[in-house]
Amino acid sequence: MPHSEWPSVAEPSAPASGAFVRQQAYFDAFDRVVAQFSGFEAPDPAVLAEVLADASHADLVCLFRCEELSAKLDAAWVMPESRLSATNLRHLSLADYPLLADTLAVGMLLQRSLLELPLAEQMLLAGIGARRIVTLPLLDRGEPFGLLAFFDEHDGNVRSADELRLLTMLGRQLAQGLVRFEVDAALRSERDRLAALVGAxxxxxxxxxxxxxxxxxxxxxxxxxxxxxxxxxxxxxxxxxxxxxxxxxxxxxxxxxxxxxxxxxxxxxxxxxxxxxxxxxxxxxxxxxxxxxxxxxKRSALQQQALGDTLQLLDEAVIDLSADGRLVRASAAWARLRGLALRDLDGDLGSALMHWVHDHDMSLVQTALARLPSGSVTQRFRLYQESGELIWVEVRFLLLPPAADRTATIRGVLRDVTEVRLNEQHISQMALFDDLTRLPNRLMLDHALAQAIERARREHSKVALGFIDLDHFKQINDAFGHRVGDQLLSSLASRLSAVLREQDVLARWGGDEFVVLMPDLRDPSQIRTMAERLLEAAREAVLLDGLEAHPSVSVGFAVFPDNAESGEELLSAADHTMYHAKHAGRNNVCFYSDILHLKALGREHVALQSRLSAAIRHARLSVFYQPVVSAQHGEIIAVEALARWHDDTNGWISPELFVPMAEKVGLIQELSELVMQQAFPQLRAWRDAGLTQKLMLNISRSQLFSPVFVSLLVERLMANRLRPSDVIIEITESAALNDYARQLKHLRQLNSAGFQIAIDDFGTGYSSLAQLHEMQAQLLKVDVSFTKRLHTEAGRRVMQAIVQFGRGLGLDIVVEGVENLEAARYLQGLGVDYLQGFHFSAPVPAGVAELWMRLGLANKV
Structure with a gap:
């Protein structure tokens, strides 16, 4: 602002020349303030305070920087002869001085003598020896950022309104200069920073x-x-x-x-x-x-592309792994190793390398990867191909140098060494076979057992293991000598091997003990058949030192996963069962399930009942599902919900044991409720996934008797957004005939609600034609006992009669217990509608059942 626009100082009590001098002092102060901001150097707050003191003739001038209710002293100037001091003004909390805070907040100038101030402000002035104060806010766009304070030692220095206006204008110029300098400094800093960033x-x-x-x-x-x-x-x-x-x-x-x-x-x-x-x-x-x-x-990318094209031609597979072991890139040879079509190679990307490594080799690969910081590492391991077959590969791992655009951190070069490995095994096989019998020894049995269990887990099949002990072998050795004993062992090994299936393994465990391994079982009845063949083969006459003898064996069988969860547990269970067979009279075969049943009849019975009760109360039973398939097409039309119990003490308990036990202790209704609690949400999930198969649900006699069962069942279905038509109710023939008139009423209620009804275990009761007709059932489930007799002519005639009987009533026929393809084909020829049994699938968890429902089982019919 030009000096001509500034107001003149007119003081009635001062001569005109004095007023001119005061006004000129403000003009000079204005020029000096402007000069402070004319260069790039930061203005000196002390100089600014001195300039203000010269213009205002105040004894003490303070420049404060303010933030919210805090004022920090930036600079102070004291007139040479003044007794005032700014020592107590270094930091002011404006909350303690309401008048100063209010005038600062509204941007007003304040001039007061000591006695005109509130008590807090009086004490502030008295503390520094001042009698008068003038405060002037420094504003940036209307908001205070600082405060000018002028203190006088005497009360007589009263400033006129014109001088206060000059002081206000001077303060405004100072505020503008400070703000402009800080903005310019920030802009210069930002420009310098940008230039430095670009320059770097x-x-x-x-x-x-x-x-x-x-x-x-x-x-x-x-x-x-x-x-x-x-x-x-x-x-x-x-x-x-x-x-x-x-x-x-x-x-x-x-x-x-x-x-x-x-x-x-x-x-x-x-x-x-x-x-x-x-x-x-x-x-x-x-x-x-x-x-x-x-x-x-770009040049690097072109080089990488050329290198990649070269890698595709190599027999060795080159893979890149991320830090967590996932496949990021792979050459074409990886597809050949995995048995994949080249077009399917991308399907492996993103999966962990460990996904294809054999369980027993995982620790080897993990150890190799852990050693990478020390240099490249070479390791052999077994790799699963897409078909499920195993091949041996040799890999050399090395760490890739860090790169910002690289997700892979590990490179591996793999080659197929299966043939090399087989040659090595051929050299070392002498250590894997028994010298006397030429049978596999324990080491080889362990390997075969591990592979069998791995396949069983993957394919949901079973593995049977039988311990065989030659009865009275010690007496033979003592009577005829070890040479004759060795002849007997060799002869027995040959005869037992002759009755095995091609995939079975007979190993010598040691002394007079053998082990038979039956992998890939789908039909559990094969185990008992094999046990009988082993007993018969052992009893064949043999010449011992010219004398005819009829040796015998004691056999104990256990089954994975029914009786054990690992190979070690399976060996232990079979061994224990064999000793039970010896103690039961020798020349005998026992099954682990038989031992469990016998235990249950004794002291263990009460304990098992107690654990079953707890398992039902705490919902620790699982629901498995067994497919019911179309006899003509193999399409799954329904799955039967079946309770399964894994006891912490005895492992998997047969439903033939725990279901009757639940009935005996009065928990069968709770067991059925538990099945529904798990099966209905699962059925809802399958519906949401687009699957249309129905759920077959067994209900107990007590549920059928309940007058509110039908309404409760419908409510549970509605709670899961299901309909009665989604469920087929299975009622045993014997349950339906119990109190027939009363049951008929409830069956009709189920029909009216929209449920289909299947008469289960047909043939085990004594229902008449009229009763079956009145039951209004839609399906007839033929009991497994009839299916087991299909290998006889009489059994086939009975089955044919049952099918014709059901057809005459207009019922769809479901045959249970179909264990092999021969039975399935025969029943298909009879015109049976649906089939169920281990030939198609054992009861399996929901995830496996869903897979079967999606794929169908057309290859089984």
């Missing part, structure tokens, strides 16, 4: 006008003009035609507010140069262009 990179940065002219350039490139020479030129003038054209093509989009990407290739003195970057709008129509020389990465 190889990027080229241009600022363009709305017309596409280069306003400023921060960096350049050897193929371009110097940055300073680019400024002021158009794109066509400043840049090579390919780059200028690429940028010009993006101008309309960027002017419309979009961000555009730019790619360009230039001819350089040492070859091609690739530039990539972006254009984005800034300000009012301006643009910023950022370009980067990506020639090195």
């Amino acid at each position: 990179t190889d990027d080229m940065v241009f600022e363009l006008s709305a017309q596409g002219r280069i306003v400023r350039a921060w960096s350049s490139h050897p193929v371009l003009l110097h940055a300073a020479a680019l400024e002021g030129r158009s794109l066509a003038q400043a840049l090579p035609p390919p780059l200028a054209g690429a940028l010009a093509a993006k101008l309309p989009a960027v002017q419309a507010g979009e961000t555009a990407t730019v790619e360009c290739r230039l001819e350089g003195s040492h070859g091609l140069i690739w530039l990539e970057g972006s254009m984005r709008p800034v300000g009012q129509g301006g643009m910023v262009v950022l370009l980067r020389d990506v020639s090195a990465s």
